[in-house]
Amino acid sequence: MTKKIFSKPQAVIGLILIMIVIICAIFAPVIAPNSPDQIDPSLKYLKADGDYPLGTDQLGRCELSRLIYGARYAIGMSIPMLLILGILGLIIGTFSVCAGEKMDRIITFICDVFISFPSLITAIAVISVLGNGIQNIAVAVVISMWAWFARTVRSYAATEMGKEYITAARISGCSTVSLIFRHLIPNILPQCIVYMSTGVASAIIMISSFSFLGLGLPQGTAEWGAMMNEARTGLYGHPEMLVYPGICIFVTTAGFNLFGEALRDALTSEGGI
């Protein structure tokens, strides 16, 4: 399985992109040439040189350092969020399938209601209640996306429940809880991981859309979307400040999408889905 994945150039490219971004996020203080938040108006809009490899922004902050620190927000927020979403989805989805028809209907209905809001709108609504803050963005994204995860896991679990080994486990006296944890979850986990890995990209785009709109993160944060929001005024004079953060978002999301897709292809050809 692993061999199969890595024989594809698509998967390798994706993984390399993901690793680059993760390394930037972890070792940001070591890699970044300058402090990302040090304001020095006398240095504003410097050309690229040795000290400032990509120049400086409108407040004289090192652009490259800000981009590198920006990886921390993208990775540090999206991956924990996806883990929470994945666990929530697994619990709710499998519970829904195993808890009887009535419960299943109720949970499906609640999911339907949440899915009838476009996720960006739900997240904006949640932010409007909770106010700004990193945790609140995380909560908002989780509330806006959980129903999709729960519904997807539910559909995986429902197909799995129809298989004979589940009936066999039931007959041999397996309780519902151990049925879920010992049989159901291990069998649907690969598909769920694939679904999660493609979800990372949409979570990253959603987070940066938020900070671009000025919701969620405090002003001046070195986050890619927020940086583009600040660079808006320089559209004529300094368009490069708009180009760089976008490339970073693009590279990160492309990495996760490429890898996730290669993972799905490998799984499909094994007869997993």
Place this chain on the structure above:
Amino acid sequence: MKKYFIKRFASTIPVLIGVTVLCFILMTMSGKDPALAAAIRSNSAGDTILVDSLREEMGLDKPLPTRYFLWLKGLLKGDMGKSVVTYHSITDDIKTFFPVTFQLVIMAMGWMIIIVFSIAILCARFHGKMFDHIVRVLTIGGICLPVFWLGFMLLLLFAVRLSIFSVVPKAGISGYILPSFALAFPSACGAIRVMRSSLLSEISSDYAAYARTRGLSEWQIIVRHGFKNSLPPVITLFGQYLGYMLAGSAVAEKVFSLNGVGTYLVSCVVSGDSSAAAACIVIIATVFVITNLAADVINRLICPWMVREIND
């Protein structure tokens, strides 16, 4: 057929009720007291008697379920109350902002249909050739593009470098060309992939093989038979994307300095204007439910046999 439509229409009603309940809960939870806000505006926040009488006048002293039904009644009549912050009528505000967003999303949908249908058909026709591979790479990239970045790049290229369009939007359709394209492109890339694989599975099916033995050309098979049969998953996707683009319009409107519902919603959220925000959210969610419904109905009408397999 008739039975299915009635069932499908009926199934949206509980969802819509759920949507309004959720919006109402959000609105009441956001913690801003409309009566107090009104009192602050008239510089008499300390006057508790006034605040109490205002509260009574606005119906805030009633229990929550009663307030919900009053709010819902207003909503159905088209009266969404007054904004807590600006004190404008929310209905009037939405009437001024909605046409902008509506035009934007409809044009984006137009882009989407043009791009997706033409490119997907070409991909299916030249499957496995150079064109197909290039499109595959481009669409994988396109999905990852954030709308706001694409918007700025289009502005840089067409408005700053080439000055074909202006940075500040002009009135009329020309002002919407770039924003609607930026909004549509990432979604269109996703839809191309779905339509391409749907078309490919159609033209490799038995009836296509039969058509081939009858002497029809590949083009005829794709355009006459494959195209129509490959539509259902694409139309379902379009129904969803319409809602996403309505939500994503907030981002596109900000890049292109348009004043639409998205900008209005974000400004409401920033200023803590929960009643206006809730009204916007209810409208967007309702449109989303309706477009999904419309997609199902269209699918049922153009390909009754396929949808039956999926739903029944």
